[in-house]
Amino acid sequence: MPQAVVGRLMRWTRWQLHFWRMTWHAAPWLTAVGVLLVVLRGVGVWLTIYASGRLVQQLGDRSGDVWVWLALLGMGIALEPLAAAWLESVVAGIQERFSRQQVLLVADAALAPHGIEHLENPEKAARFSDIEDYLRGMFGVNAMNAVWSVIGYGSIGVAGFVAVAQWSWWAALIALVAYRATAVTWTAYLDVLLRDLVEDGSLGRRQADYLRSLPLERAGGKEIRLFGLTPWILRRYHEVWAAAFVGIWQRRSKALRPALAGSVAAMVLLAACYVWAGRDAWSGTMSAATLVVVMQGLVQLAGLGPLGDYNVQAIRARFYENEIRELRTSYGLPPTLHDDPDSTAVVPATGAVAVDFTDVGFTYPSRAEPVFTGLDLHVPAGQSVAIVGVNGVGKSTLIKLLCGLYPADHGTVRVDGRDPATDEAARRKVATIFQEFVRYHLTLRENVALPLLAANAGAEPAADAAGDPTPAADRALHAAAGADVLGRVGGDWDTILEPGYDGGTELSGGQWQRVAIARALLAVDAGAGVLVLDEPTAALDVRAEAEIFSRFLEVTRGVTTILVSHRLSSVRHADRIVVLGPEGVVQDGSHDELLNSGGAYAEMFRLQASRFEKASGDDEFVEVSS
Ligand SMILES: Nc1ncnc2c1ncn2[C@@H]1O[C@H](COP(=O)(O)OP(=O)(O)OP(=O)(O)O)[C@@H](O)[C@H]1O
Known part of the structure; x- marks a missing residue:
């Protein structure tokens, strides 16, 4: 056998084994019942064939067992559809559990690396979204239906095979080869159709889809009508679509040839079996009873033949289950979900901790230029530090390294003496609110109290008021100057912060920022x-940001805090200000020290101040409206 065929066979076996192992893992009892029902479908068909043969024989002999075989025939006829109907409801249960398992396995893989490189890297991110699209799409949702239909019909085909083999093993084998040949070649053809029609993401197809949807869009549709672009768009759509279809037609006709050849060969082989059986019956070497059995057997053997979309979808089901396994393996995860004892462990509150960057070098995997070559920064426990610097100098990158989202290429990053890139306990000592913080579609209480809820996720839920995070959330929200958020939701902590939900509401940008700070x-x-705080307040005006920052510094006194902002007036109250330049830390000191020393900071401050003027009776700067 050529090596390629052996390779495909081994891959097919590996996929099958893994698929059934995961099905069993998701729903062991339902799978066992499903297998029993599949067997019953085959038994029902076999009984129908066998009993009808015996009945014909008994009728011919005029012997006395006619009623017994008639009853057995009735049982066989009833058994198959009944088992098929029960199987359908069992399969719905398996699908539900299987889908849940798949979603959890993929989410677990996405969360496994602490860093986010795999979500930023286009190739790795595309792999996740491809699997996600499949799981959400109609193929993923109907996978089990297809797979169990294929094995259900397969069981009927086996019953047909057994019936024909009673007369001739050779005939049974020839018919089996004929049906399998058509199944394999037609499935390959349908696979090409499906790929082209549903999954093809080629540039031409995407352009054609875009042009087709343009007149249907509200914003685009308006302009298209105003400019009278409809005829041009339709003609362009037609051209792009026709060009995109050239490749599709070529692939289709290439795949159609073996499918047609397979069908013709199968027809010849099956016709030979029928002729053979007819000849034996005609010559008297085969009884009428056997002929009845063989003819039915040949018909039912089609269950092992082509089943159209079921075959194609069943292949996809196994392919994607295997993709999930390979994805997990690439992140060092086992095929099934694992209990991570660390992930729910409560981190003991040890108070403020120190942060140390020593001779840190870092380059993003997708870039040649390093962001840092030898960064040194030491923040003692309890100090508040502001990081400032021009756009692109690496302020956010420094924070990502501190959170362990990327490991340093050289040098060390330490939080309380531990490496956040590898040590979960160090990571959980750092609470960061990024500019693009998450606006969870959860209740106000959950949005604020998430850190407490996550820390207690492993513990038994407390039945009394002691387990209620609302008082702590209320304190935090007030400390973050977010009293108006409570007013917005009418004091109801259970309001979902998303208008799409019943009773849900939307907050303004500033209110969201206060919620995020309360969370921190x-x-x-x-x-x-x-x-x-990595610029979560960038969307606010200068005065509002300065107010939030000084309040934040006030309520976090004694906690190690790191603030990133472009606005120097916002961070001037930090204990220490660190100016980053391309070569690392270029200035380090208090606001007054840096202003007096007359370096980059003083210059930046002067530049910003020239765009501001002092508000009367206020020592902060406000933007001059132009
Ligand atoms: N995920 C990434 N992949 C590749 N390069 C990146 C990535 N994120 C940032 N960079 C680049 O790294 C450099 C530092 O970016 P960073 O976002 O840390 O700067 P910043 O000082 O925070 O900038 P800003 O003030 O505009 O927010 C920039 O040149 C930026 O283009």
Whole structure:
């Protein structure tokens, strides 16, 4: 056998074994019942064939067992559809559990690396989204239906095979080869059709889809009508579509040839079997009873033949289950879900902790230019530090390294003496609110109290008021100047912060930022020792940001805090200000020290101040409206 065929056979076996192992893992009892029902479908068909043969024989002999075989025939006829109907409801249960398992396995893989490189890398991210699209699409949702239909019909085919083999093993084998040949070649053809029609993401197809959808869009549709572009768009769509279809037609006709050849060969082989059986019956070497059995057997053997979309979908089901396994293996994860004892462990609150960057070098995997070549920064426990610097100098990158989202190429990053890139306990000491913080579609209480809820996720839920995070959330929200958020939801902590839900509501950008800051404050209660704000207030005006930052510094006194902002007036109250330049830390000191020393900071401050003017009776700067 050629090596390629052996390779395909081995891969097919590996996929099958893995698929059934995961099905069993998701729903062991239902799978066992499903297998029993599949067997019953085959038994029902076999009984129908066998009993009808015996009945014909008894009728011919005029012997006395006619009623017995008639009853058995009736049982056989009833058994197959009944088992098929029960199987359908069992398969629905298996699908539900199987889908849940798949979704959890993929989510677990996405969360496995602490870093986010795999979500930023286009190739790795595409792999996740391809699997996600499949799981959400109609093929993923109907996978079990296809797979169990194929094995259900397969069981009927086996019954047909047994019936024909009673007369001639050779005939049974020839018919089997004929049906399998058509199944394999037609499935390959349908696979090409499906890929081209549903899954093809080629540039031409995407352009054609875009042009087709343009007149249907509200914004685009308006302009298209105003400019009278409809005829041009339709003609362009037709051209792009026709060009995109050239390749599709070529692939189709290439795949159609073996499918047609397979069908013709199968027809010849099957015709030979029928002729053979007819000849034996005609010559008297085969009884009428056997002829009845063989003819039915040949018909039912088609269950092992082509089943159209079921075959194609069943292949996809196994392919994607295997993709999930390979994805997990690439992140060092086992095929099934594992209990991570670390992930729910409560981090003891040890108070403020120190942060150390020593001779850190870092280059993004997708870039040639390093962001840092030898960065040194030491923040003692309890100090508040502001990181400032021009756009692109590496402020956010520094925070990502601190959170362990990327490992340093050389040098060391330490939080409380531990490496956040590898040590979960160090990572959980850092609570960060990024500019693009998450606006969870959860209740206000959950949005604020998430750090507490996550820290207690492993513990038994407390039945009394002691387990209620609302008082802590309320304190944090007030400390973050978010009293108006409570007013917005009418004091109801159970309001979902998304208008798409019943009774849900939307917050303004500023209100969301206060919720995020309250969340950061609660992280301290949950064990964090360093608080980081990476410009979450950038959308606010200067005065509002300055107010939030000084309030934040006030309520976090004694906690190690790192603030990143472009606005120097916002961070001037930090204990220490660090100016980053392309060569690393270029200035380091308090606001007054840096202003007096007359370096980059003083220059930046002067530049910003020239765009501001002092508000009367206020020592902060406000933007001059132009
Ligand atoms: N995921 C990434 N992949 C590749 N390069 C990146 C990535 N993120 C940032 N960079 C690049 O790294 C450099 C530092 O970016 P970073 O976002 O840390 O700067 P920043 O000082 O925070 O900038 P800003 O003030 O504009 O927010 C920039 O040149 C940026 O283009």
